[in-house]
Amino acid sequence: xxxxxxxxxxxxxxxxxxxxALERVPWWALILILIGVYISYSILNSETYHDTFLFLSEGxxxxxxxxxxxxxxxxxxxxxxxxxxxxxxxxxYNIATFYVEVVxxxxxLIQLLYVAFVVVPLAVQGLNAAGSxxxxxxxAGFLAFVGEPLANVNIQNVNMLYRAIFGLALGYGAYxxxxxxxxxxxxxxxxxxxxxxxxxxxxQAMRYVILPQAIRRVLPPLGNDFVAMLKDSSLVSALAxxxxxxxxxxxxxxxxxxxxxxNTAVFLYLAMTLVLxxxxxxxxxxxxxxx
Amino acid sequence: xxxxxxxQITNVHKTFDNVVRALRGVSAHVLRGEVLVVIxxxxxxxxxxxxxxxxxxxxxxxxxxxxxTDITAPKVNINKVRAEIGIVFQQFNLFPHLTALENxxxxxxxxxxxxxxxxxxxxxxxxxxxxxxxxxxxxxSQLSGGQQQRVAIARAMAxxxxxxxxxxxTSALDPEMIAEVLDVMLDLAKEGMTMMVVSHEMGFAxxxxxxxxxxxxxxxxxxxxxxxxFENPDHQRTKKFLSKILH
Ligand SMILES: Nc1ncnc2c1ncn2[C@@H]1O[C@H](COP(=O)(O)OP(=O)(O)O)[C@@H](O)[C@H]1O
Ligand SMILES: [Mg+2]
Numbered sequence: 001x002x003x004x005x006x007x008x009x010x011x012x013x014x015x016x017x018x019x020x021a022l023e024r025v026p027w028w029a030l031i032l033i034l035i036g037v038y039i040s041y042s043i044l045n046s047e048t049y050h051d052t053f054l055f056l057s058e059g060x061x062x063x064x065x066x067x068x069x070x071x072x073x074x075x076x077x078x079x080x081x082x083x084x085x086x087x088x089x090x091x092x093y094n095i096a097t098f099y100v101e102v103v104x105x106x107x108x109l110i111q112l113l114y115v116a117f118v119v120v121p122l123a124v125q126g127l128n129a130a131g132s133x134x135x136x137x138x139x140a141g142f143l144a145f146v147g148e149p150l151a152n153v154n155i156q157n158v159n160m161l162y163r164a165i166f167g168l169a170l171g172y173g174a175y176x177x178x179x180x181x182x183x184x185x186x187x188x189x190x191x192x193x194x195x196x197x198x199x200x201x202x203x204q205a206m207r208y209v210i211l212p213q214a215i216r217r218v219l220p221p222l223g224n225d226f227v228a229m230l231k232d233s234s235l236v237s238a239l240a241x242x243x244x245x246x247x248x249x250x251x252x253x254x255x256x257x258x259x260x261x262x263n264t265a266v267f268l269y270l271a272m273t274l275v276l277x278x279x280x281x282x283x284x285x286x287x288x289x290x291x
Numbered sequence: 292x293x294x295x296x297x298x299q300i301t302n303v304h305k306t307f308d309n310v311v312r313a314l315r316g317v318s319a320h321v322l323r324g325e326v327l328v329v330i331x332x333x334x335x336x337x338x339x340x341x342x343x344x345x346x347x348x349x350x351x352x353x354x355x356x357x358x359x360t361d362i363t364a365p366k367v368n369i370n371k372v373r374a375e376i377g378i379v380f381q382q383f384n385l386f387p388h389l390t391a392l393e394n395x396x397x398x399x400x401x402x403x404x405x406x407x408x409x410x411x412x413x414x415x416x417x418x419x420x421x422x423x424x425x426x427x428x429x430x431x432s433q434l435s436g437g438q439q440q441r442v443a444i445a446r447a448m449a450x451x452x453x454x455x456x457x458x459x460x461t462s463a464l465d466p467e468m469i470a471e472v473l474d475v476m477l478d479l480a481k482e483g484m485t486m487m488v489v490s491h492e493m494g495f496a497x498x499x500x501x502x503x504x505x506x507x508x509x510x511x512x513x514x515x516x517x518x519x520x521f522e523n524p525d526h527q528r529t530k531k532f533l534s535k536i537l538h
Contacts, residue, residue: 190382190384193380198373199371199450208401
């Protein structure tokens, strides 16, 4: 015992100053930066990397577009569903809860496939039927004018990108709904009561009193989900949408250069998520600083 | 005082969760320009009664009429009625994301549809009146409890209510801040504001109350003018309660 103690003490006192300093260095970040520098350098100087980078950068654009549009829609869906989850109207409440529970209970990949190959085709059939119905109502100009295009929507023409956006938005909408619900419910009851007793309607109180406070609280989880969606958007490669992951797969098949291809893909994803995370942090700080 | 009731409560019952009988047939009224003080032990139903008066709680049975409008009727526009009733809560319930000025202007703009300029003018006058004109641009978290409660009073007054309800407005305050809030309430009473005040501040009751109601277990046990109430209450329970809170 005593000897052991003496030994540890000795080691500590002798070696401590620079090992402690070494322990404090964020090695993981340094290594990451080095890899980043290596890949950036390769992109500029190696033919293979350069070629891969050019091929994948189209996918970066699609990934960003896909994520931004899907997340924006998911926020709207989430906010509306979140209101449904706290609604006193049992029909509204049950519809919202059904959606949230179903979506949260199945894998995102299955949701994407289901939306793309079941929901959208069914919706198109519905549109066709509605269109034909309008056309058949009579030769009258306006009805036919609206009905014709609806009747002629072809499932082949519904771009996979749109189906992917729809799928991602529906998948994430359920999670954002729970984020909004929790945020709204975290505002103490007295706030709603004070607003209502001044004569505001429920929606006025929501708009001017509850939501401005709730938004501040839900910003961090929303930010996390945004980054998570950027990563999950790789799943839509299963729909052959030409986003980053899909183009990486294509590039590998084209060049058989797995190492360079996936290094570049990883590099691009990391660059995007890092930039996004920092952006989210800055936004959070700005919002909480404004009081 | 012209003898007409601004608040008319008739045989109101209210039960929570099927078992807690918070109000068991309460009838009361407040005349225009009158100050009615409600006292009673904790849990006797005072808050519930006030909340029934502005519809924050729905009565199970009975009737509440505010200045001629039956707010317990099925199709009443409760928002419209509430705009005419100010309420001040024990916990202030100021909007923490808004400055004192914005707290007071919000409902004026949203509900009363006043212009920004008009609302701010009304607000500055009211903040002057409650004694904190210099705090207009402060957030609630930067104000003391007494200052917050005075902003809350200004916020309610800004709607030009026909009646003001107060639910133990000073009981969450540090002792040294109680007077500043009571002074504001006394001023309102002197100006002829119709008020229904739940409070155990007997100094205020003596100075401002036209009548006092004593509640216990969801019922009104005794009602009387403030002098009669303090000097010669009829009921044993009232005497016991008064002796407790007076010392
Ligand atoms: N929202 C509620 N749900 C259940 N019980 C309640 C609720 N509000 C009040 N009560 C009960 O009703 C009774 C009267 O409460 P309250 O009106 O707050 O009394 P007071 O204000 O006189 O202290 C108490 O027993 C209280 O627990
Ligand atoms: Mg109470």
